[in-house]
Amino acid sequence: MTDAHTAGPFIAAIDQGTTSSRCIVFDRDGRIVSVDQKEHEQIFPKPGWVEHDATEIWTNVQEVVAGAVEKAGITRDDIKAIGITNQRETTLVWDKNTGEPVHNAIVWQDTRTDALCRELGRNVGQDRFRRETGLPLASYFAGPKARWLLDNVDGVRERAEAGDLLFGTMDTWVIWNLTGGVNGGKHVTDVTNASRTMLMNLHTMQWDEKIAESIGVPTQMLPEIRSSAEVYGEITGGRLGDLLGGIPVASALGDQQAALFGQTCFSEGETKSTYGTGTFMVMNTGDKLINSYSGLLTTVGYKIGDQDTVYALEGSIAVTGSLVQWMRDQMGLISTAAEIETLALTVEDNGGAYFVPAFSGLFAPYWRSDARGVIAGLTRYVTKAHLARAVLEATAWQTREIADAMTKDSGVELTALKVDGGMTSNNLLMQTLADFVDAPVVRPMVAETTCLGAAYAAGLAVGFWNSTDDLRANWRRAAEWTPRMDAEIRDREYKSWLKAVERTMGWLEDEE
Numbered sequence: 001m002t003d004a005h006t007a008g009p010f011i012a013a014i015d016q017g018t019t020s021s022r023c024i025v026f027d028r029d030g031r032i033v034s035v036d037q038k039e040h041e042q043i044f045p046k047p048g049w050v051e052h053d054a055t056e057i058w059t060n061v062q063e064v065v066a067g068a069v070e071k072a073g074i075t076r077d078d079i080k081a082i083g084i085t086n087q088r089e090t091t092l093v094w095d096k097n098t099g100e101p102v103h104n105a106i107v108w109q110d111t112r113t114d115a116l117c118r119e120l121g122r123n124v125g126q127d128r129f130r131r132e133t134g135l136p137l138a139s140y141f142a143g144p145k146a147r148w149l150l151d152n153v154d155g156v157r158e159r160a161e162a163g164d165l166l167f168g169t170m171d172t173w174v175i176w177n178l179t180g181g182v183n184g185g186k187h188v189t190d191v192t193n194a195s196r197t198m199l200m201n202l203h204t205m206q207w208d209e210k211i212a213e214s215i216g217v218p219t220q221m222l223p224e225i226r227s228s229a230e231v232y233g234e235i236t237g238g239r240l241g242d243l244l245g246g247i248p249v250a251s252a253l254g255d256q257q258a259a260l261f262g263q264t265c266f267s268e269g270e271t272k273s274t275y276g277t278g279t280f281m282v283m284n285t286g287d288k289l290i291n292s293y294s295g296l297l298t299t300v301g302y303k304i305g306d307q308d309t310v311y312a313l314e315g316s317i318a319v320t321g322s323l324v325q326w327m328r329d330q331m332g333l334i335s336t337a338a339e340i341e342t343l344a345l346t347v348e349d350n351g352g353a354y355f356v357p358a359f360s361g362l363f364a365p366y367w368r369s370d371a372r373g374v375i376a377g378l379t380r381y382v383t384k385a386h387l388a389r390a391v392l393e394a395t396a397w398q399t400r401e402i403a404d405a406m407t408k409d410s411g412v413e414l415t416a417l418k419v420d421g422g423m424t425s426n427n428l429l430m431q432t433l434a435d436f437v438d439a440p441v442v443r444p445m446v447a448e449t450t451c452l453g454a455a456y457a458a459g460l461a462v463g464f465w466n467s468t469d470d471l472r473a474n475w476r477r478a479a480e481w482t483p484r485m486d487a488e489i490r491d492r493e494y495k496s497w498l499k500a501v502e503r504t505m506g507w508l509e510d511e512e
């Protein structure tokens with residue numbers, strides 16, 4: 001509910017995430033006024049496959065927007081703009097005449113395009129994709145997922161070539177529906193989301209015809225690439241049209257880029273790391289498009305209207321919070337995620353055990369789809385409490401590897417790491433992180449940095465905030481952890497971790 005401290009007007013933001021969709025209403029100081037959230041089904045048709053029902057997601061998005069507005073006790077006139085942020089890479093194709101998806105969305109974690117990526121590597125070469133798109137060939141990205149839909153769903157290639165089908169990541173799907181759907185919905189994406197498709201040329205910021213042809217995706221089904229902060233259209237029609245019709249839809253950012261923005265990492269070298277299902281460390285590299293030689297992604301940080309593009313380096317870790325979920329749901333060793341900390345605190349150390357959760361292969365800095373999970377160093381001494389430690393340490397060591405790669409590629413030493421996401425409520429993990437990366441770890445007051453970033457971008461687009469300086473003033477520290485680990489112990493432990501990582505590689509044979 002609004003009160004005297006949160007007088008309007010407001011900006012709303014939608015976060016269409018991997019496990020849920022949420023909407024948050026913010027005031028001018030970047031404070032949360034209301035939140036509504038709804039989970040959607042995770043569909044696992046085969047080992048390694050992960051899908052979402054995009055129709056369910058759109059229904060949930062409408063519900064949470066209506067829910068957040070109702071909880072705030074405000075109306076359309078109080079909201080100056082709405083921004084979008086989203087799980088990235090998750091790929092959908094739908095019919096522009098009916099609004100019906102041709103298939104479930106293929107989620108970023110899905111590994112069904114591994115073989116296709118290997119084939120593209122053999123036929124076209126890794127280097128070409130890296131050079132033009134900033135990305136290594138991996139099943140993580142959207143382009144190969146689109147190709148899979150074109151090849152494997154009946155009639156889809158013909159309908160796409162006839163111009164009846166639209167491709168989009170979840171930003172595009174939500175914006176198209178919000179702005180009218182079959183009745184003139186805008187078919188757009190922003191530069192950050194486009195930079196994760198493997199179809200956009202990072203040098204021109206346009207679809208790369210040759211790359212699209214080599215992957216086998218017709219460019220006519222791709223959305224128009226726009227900046228991250230501008231008015232794409234207005235809320236039109238349907239349930240939300242009645243409630244919020246006319247409100248400008250004014251930003252789109254992939255969720256990790258939105259978190260960079262929400263953490264106000266506006267200067268070159270500033271870095272954030274978000275700890276959710278997976279973990280994503282992103283460094284602002286300003287106007288420098290840095291080629292990574294250490295296994296990071298070169299990506300777009302953001303682009304505000306017609307200002308210059310801000311680039312970024314990213315280290316993506318597939319499994320962090322989801323390892324805690326696995327300990328809870330598959331192993332039954334804890335009953336809530338928070339219990340991992342209580343259990344880990346019953347022992348002094350990991351008892352010699354190291355857990356490398358290469359469940360979907362290894363992402364950054366290795367990009368090895370043939371890797372699978374390993375628990376190394378087991379003896380009869382090891383208890384479930386030691387494993388709980390090893391689980392938390394896995395997140396911290398994976399971050400350390402990315403931090404090392406960032407320093408190598410950018411030449412910038414990490415002086416502080418701004419963190420956010422669900423796992424940051426774990427104090428032991430945050431201390432371990434500071435110890436392993438050997439830098440202070442800081443968490444802001446508003447932990448919902450993803451939605452905040454989308455709200456900030458939308459607010460800038462409509463003049464609700466004037467500049468990024470206005471936004472910096474809103475960032476406030478809530479907690480800080482400083483390193484206190486003996487360097488010799490850290491180096492010894494790091495070596496053992498790297499040895500355990502080695503053990504995960506080559507588990508899958510080429511034909512698997």
Ligand SMILES: Nc1ncnc2c1ncn2[C@@H]1O[C@H](COP(=O)(O)OP(=O)(O)O)[C@@H](O)[C@H]1O
Binds near residue numbers: 018422423
């Ligand atoms: N206290 C905790 N300790 C460790 N992990 C936690 C804790 N609380 C939540 N998590 C993990 O954080 C993740 C949820 O964080 P969230 O930021 O909501 O993720 P996402 O946005 O990716 O859905 C879950 O994977 C959960 O296991």
Ligand SMILES: O=P(O)(O)OC[C@H](O)CO
Binds near residue numbers: 255
């Ligand atoms: O929805 P999240 O927070 O799990 O983020 C997913 C990432 O965008 C995948 O690249």
